[in-house]
Amino acid sequence: MSPQKRPSARELLTDTSVEILATVFAGQVRSAVIERALKQMAEAEAEAVARGAAHRRQAVTTLSDRQLAILRLRADGYSGPQIAAKLTIAVSTVDYHERVICHRLEAVNITNAVDRAYQAGIFRRERHGDHAGYAAHLYRGEDPCDACKTGERAYRNNLRQQREAAA
Ligand SMILES: [Zn+2]
Structure with a gap:
């Protein structure tokens, strides 16, 4: 079977x-x-x-106080000549410092360096140039920056005009 x-x-x-x-x-x-x-x-x-990010945070510690100040001003939207005037140094000196900053942060230009500083958490994105930015400065116990003072003035003028128009 x-x-x-x-x-x-x-x-x-x-x-x-x-x-x-x-x-x-x-x-x-x-x-x-x-x-x-x-x-x-x-x-x-x-x-x-x-x-x-860790590498750039490390790189930032090698920047001088002046270089950090320049990077901060760039982050706040100031141009090279404006920074030179603000720090009472030559524009060429600002350029020199910016080249060092770019080199240390491995950035292609200063705008890229600012981005990298944000990415690495070196700077917080802060609002500048308007009433909210102005208020934020006061909240942080700082003297408002020029951009925020200008923004605040425009804001108050606007408010006054609206009040006058309503009256
Ligand atoms: Zn500001």
């Missing part, structure tokens, strides 16, 4: 089913591989960003 041969799983499936299964399985394998790769890339990216 020969044992009855049981049909294999392959024999129970049509060619089309096998094809579908193969496609689905290949897709799952591929997506798992891609997902793992993407996760590794995201982790590497996050690590690089964190390393870059």
Whole structure:
């Protein structure tokens, strides 16, 4: 008595089913591989960003007080000549300091250096040039910057005009 041969799983499936299964399985394998790769890339990216930020925070500690002041003024929107006038130094001296800042922060230009300083958490983004910026200075116990004083003046003039128009 020969044992009855049981049909294999392959024999129970049509060619089309096998094809579908193969496609689905290949897709799952591929997506798992891609997902793992993407996760590794995201982790590497996050690590690089964190390393870059730490590196720049470190780099900033090598900037002189004057260079930090220039970077801060640039962040507040002052131009090179305006910074030179404010610090009573030559424009060429500002340029020199800015080249050092860019080199240390590995920035292509001073705007990029300001961005990098923000990214590294060296500066907080503060609002300047309007009533809110002016109020924020007072709240921080500071003397408002020129941009905020100008903004505050415009704000008060505007309020007065509105009151006069309403009267
Ligand atoms: Zn301000």
